[in-house]
Each structure stands twice: as C-alpha cells, then as structure tokens.
Amino acid sequence: MALLKKRNELKEKYVNLLEYESRLAFQAFYKSEPLPAENIEIDDVELRRSWAGKVLRRRVRRLFRRSDTAAAERRADLRIGIPRVLNLYSTAPLFRTYFESLGIPSENICFSPATSEEMYREGAKYGSIDPCYPSKVVQAHLHYLLTRTHQPPEKPLNFIFFPAITHLPTFVAPVMDSATCPIVAGTPNVMKAAFTKEVDFFAERGIDYVDSAVTLDERAYFKRQMFEIWGERLSITEDESDFAIDQGFEALRRFNSEMQRRGLEVLERVEGENKLALLVLGRPYHADPGQNHGLPEDFQALGYPVLTIRSIPKDTAWLARWFKEDNETGATEGPLDIRDVWPENYSTNSVQKVWGAKFAARHPNVAVLDLSSFKCGHDAPTYGIINDIITTSKTPYLAMHDLDANKPAGSQKIRVRTYAYTLQHYQEMLQDRAARMSELERNVARRRQELVAARQASFSSSSERIEMEQAFQAYLAEEEAVLGIRAEDLQKTYPSLPPRFDFTADVAPLPPEIHAITGWQPGNNHSRGCSDCASSCSCGTSNRATVAI
Numbered sequence: 001m002a003l004l005k006k007r008n009e010l011k012e013k014y015v016n017l018l019e020y021e022s023r024l025a026f027q028a029f030y031k032s033e034p035l036p037a038e039n040i041e042i043d044d045v046e047l048r049r050s051w052a053g054k055v056l057r058r059r060v061r062r063l064f065r066r067s068d069t070a071a072a073e074r075r076a077d078l079r080i081g082i083p084r085v086l087n088l089y090s091t092a093p094l095f096r097t098y099f100e101s102l103g104i105p106s107e108n109i110c111f112s113p114a115t116s117e118e119m120y121r122e123g124a125k126y127g128s129i130d131p132c133y134p135s136k137v138v139q140a141h142l143h144y145l146l147t148r149t150h151q152p153p154e155k156p157l158n159f160i161f162f163p164a165i166t167h168l169p170t171f172v173a174p175v176m177d178s179a180t181c182p183i184v185a186g187t188p189n190v191m192k193a194a195f196t197k198e199v200d201f202f203a204e205r206g207i208d209y210v211d212s213a214v215t216l217d218e219r220a221y222f223k224r225q226m227f228e229i230w231g232e233r234l235s236i237t238e239d240e241s242d243f244a245i246d247q248g249f250e251a252l253r254r255f256n257s258e259m260q261r262r263g264l265e266v267l268e269r270v271e272g273e274n275k276l277a278l279l280v281l282g283r284p285y286h287a288d289p290g291q292n293h294g295l296p297e298d299f300q301a302l303g304y305p306v307l308t309i310r311s312i313p314k315d316t317a318w319l320a321r322w323f324k325e326d327n328e329t330g331a332t333e334g335p336l337d338i339r340d341v342w343p344e345n346y347s348t349n350s351v352q353k354v355w356g357a358k359f360a361a362r363h364p365n366v367a368v369l370d371l372s373s374f375k376c377g378h379d380a381p382t383y384g385i386i387n388d389i390i391t392t393s394k395t396p397y398l399a400m401h402d403l404d405a406n407k408p409a410g411s412q413k414i415r416v417r418t419y420a421y422t423l424q425h426y427q428e429m430l431q432d433r434a435a436r437m438s439e440l441e442r443n444v445a446r447r448r449q450e451l452v453a454a455r456q457a458s459f460s461s462s463s464e465r466i467e468m469e470q471a472f473q474a475y476l477a478e479e480e481a482v483l484g485i486r487a488e489d490l491q492k493t494y495p496s497l498p499p500r501f502d503f504t505a506d507v508a509p510l511p512p513e514i515h516a517i518t519g520w521q522p523g524n525n526h527s528r529g530c531s532d533c534a535s536s537c538s539c540g541t542s543n544r545a546t547v548a549i
Helices: 002-013 016-024 071-077 088-101 117-123 138-149 184-196 219-234 238-273 295-301 324-329 348-362 380-393 409-435 439-457 463-477 487-491
Strands: 041-049 055-063 080-082 109-111 159-161 164-167 207-211 213-215 279-282 306-308 368-371 398-404
Touching: 002 159, 002 295, 002 463, 016 088, 016 238, 016 295, 016 306, 041 088, 041 368, 080 088, 088 109, 088 238, 117 138, 138 159, 138 184, 207 219, 213 219, 219 238, 238 279, 238 463, 279 348, 295 368, 295 409, 348 368, 348 380, 348 439, 368 380, 398 409
Parallel strands: 080 109, 080 159, 159 207, 164 213, 279 306, 279 368, 368 398
Antiparallel strands: 041 055
16 A cells, blocks of 8 residues: 555655546547537538539528437437557547437446456457557457457347548648558558458447547538438437537647646756656557556656646747747748748648757757557658757757567666666756756746746636646546556555565675596597587596586
C-alpha cells in the first residue's frame, strides 16, 4: 500500500500528462446536449441542379427530423466494443460522444484495456504478420473484446467499431496533407481478414464488425460517411447523426483544451522554479503503457513532469514569445508553421512531432524524449529533421526508437539513468543562470507569471472548467493496481529475513584451481595425445589435470 501511496503522490507533484491524456481520452467526461425535438427549426442548405448542370445552393429553415421511439429504445440496449489502439487515442472522445448523443448509454460503449504482455500473449495468434507492433497488437485487443467483453446472453456486443481513419485534423498550418499512416489506416481491414480467414469469429458470435473508412479533417464529408455507416444500423436520421457529430467535435475540443490548460500549468511552474519538464515526441498510441514501455513513468519517478504534444498551448499569442525570431525574420507565417524545416509535410502525426521538436528547441525548460516504434515508415523521414533541430539548439534529447513487443529492461534502465544525469546537470545550469538574473529581469518574469495566473483564474467559474477539474481530481485519486500482484497479497505482511550469504554471492566465483600436471617429462613423444585433455599418448604416461572446484 505504501507503493500505491507513493505513486499517487508522484502523480500530483510531478504530473505525467501522457498518462492523464491516455485515461481522459476514453472517459465519459462530456455530457452532450439532448437531441433537438421534432418541432425545433434548424438551418439547412438545399441543393439542386440547374438546367445547365450547375449546382445551386439555397438556405432554408426546416424542422429537425427525429427517429421514432421504438428505434430510440432499441439503441438504449445496444453495446458497442471499440479497441483501445492506434489513432483512437486521439479521437476516442469524438466517437464516444457520437454514440452517447444518439442514446447509447455510456456504460455500453466498451473499450478494450491498455496493452499488456498477458493480453498480447493470449490474443496475438491469428496470423497477422507485420513489422509494426502497434498494428500487430490490435489482434490482441479484438480478441479481448470477442472473448472477455462479449458476454452473452446478459451482456453481448452488438458491434465492434474499428474505423479506418485516413485523415486527421491537425493544428499545424499550413500543410500539404493531413494523412494518417497507411499501415495504421489499413489495419482494420487486415484484422478483419485475420479473424475471418478460416472461421468468422464475428459472425459466430453475432457481432457486426464495422471497419469503414472515415476522414476527420473534412467535417461535412465525415458527417456523410458516419450516416452511411450507422444510419441503418442504429435506425437514426441524418439530422440526428449530424447533431451527434457536432457534439463529438465539441468533446474533442474540450479534450484538447483541458490538456493544453494542464500543459500551461506545468510549463509556467518549471519556468518559475528553473526546472525541467520532459516533452514526449510520439504518436497517439505511444500513450499506451504497453507501447511506451513505462519510460515516461521512469522519468516521472525521478522528479520530471511529463508533457505531450497535445498539452502544449496552441494560442499563437502565447507562442509568439518563443517563436519571436521566426516571425521577425519571416522564416514562417506563424508559430504553427513548420515549412522552414520540412516543406513536404503530409502526415498529421509526423508534422506534429516536428513542431513539438521546434517548440522544445526554443523553450529552455523543456527536454525531449523521442519515441518511435520498430520499422515506422512515417517516422523515418522525421529522424534527421528532429535530430538537426535538437542538435542546433543543444536541447537535452533522448531517442528511443525501434520500440517493439520486447522490453529490454536492463538496457532501458541504463539509458534512463544516463539521460537523467544529463537532465540533472542541465537543470543545475538553468538554476545558475537564474541566480545571475538582474532585478529587472526578475520583476518582468514575476509580472508575467501573475498575468498568466490571473488568466487561469478567469476560467475557474465556467462549467467546462469545473467538469474537467473533476476528471483530473478523479485521475489523481485513482488507486492503480500493480500488475502481477493480487489484491489479497497487498494485505499480507511478509517477514524481513537477513541475506543468506551461503547461498548468495555478490561477486563472481573464483576460477577453478589448476594443480601441476604430473607425469610429464621433457622429450616424451605426445604426437598421439595431448596432456591437456587427459588422454594417453605414446609415451605410456597418462597425463591428467587435477581440477579442484
């Protein structure tokens, strides 16, 4: 119990926003607005073609279209399973709120748990071969939903929803494209093949596996896609689906806003105390403890708060302080532009990693932990870019690439300790520099912190702030289970025994003692034998080595 108490104290003092983000993404933290009634008028655009084929648009007012009561009652009994994998770490609030807005109870939207070695060993046996571990581990999550979450007849799953997300919205602008990794986007279809090749595990259990493609960076097109996917399945109208999509994006906005608020608190605190925070450059699924191998927790235990790319404030006025030189020289169009270092940007998660490196290079109180999975094709073009940015700024940097199913605990511990030594010396340098600040510089820094605090306090009375504060306090108060230890074991007392020196050696054993070889004479012919191997030779003397161990 002392271990759990210490863990919870660390969560509050040196907050790990990567862990908080991974928990918040799959929680029901936003209560959506109720569906409009049938007699409510809404704005719409009516489309028709002219005799010449031109598309004509006309704004109209019409009544909101609702599904019948029987359909709503049916939706209240449905259960939907969603794997906790890949880009769902950044989009789960949207999809959860979409289903909740349509009348599906929050407890009936079931996510698989975070990745663990036990889950992977049990479920990764369906022949999906891919060098990308984040994609390969999905089969274990689907296996969990099929065998654990699906519990007929009391709690059956009606659907497993695993969308093929082809594009994601990004805060970086402008960009050439906002595509996702093709391996990640194709994984839902690959998993469908793996679970239906010989035996259709979904049909066998009466589960509808939904793996349709969706594009999140074009809201109008996304609305059309989601209605085509779920219109008949859930017996909903297009108005209901569109309303639920808007509610989903509102939940996603609040999710991003909450993470940025927490990140601002960390950044202001470490700057005021002349300490370091660790920014994790990774993809959304690196928030999964089974994917990041607990590296962020290792640094949190050493006293370094952990930031994520999502938690860095995106307010251009706040960022202008750090990107002032870029704006003055005209190198970029704004603090969210990365074309000065990567003009051919096309992948949402990749461009956000590069932007995160640019931010860390400009903030003196931010160090970098760069995570990448084994054979990640979309990360490969960014390795050199990020390395050049970090090297030029001399920002503390640790690259942990080629993360896979195997966790090399020994070498990982060595690298963590080595990097922690670097961070300690860099932090001491920050404190020495702060001690040499002039009185004017101290007053300016103090006044800026007061302004930031006043801005934070201005949001304290809003209902949104209150809801998110409750979610954060619930996270801090949560007593985490220690994997591999049963609850009853935590209640036991174990006697402390002294070490057994007769069974335990702190040093390597002595080498075997070699005595002098007897019976050997100069001039003997040993052509047919060797004295060192204790064989008889032509001289007739049996030469033996006596070994005492």
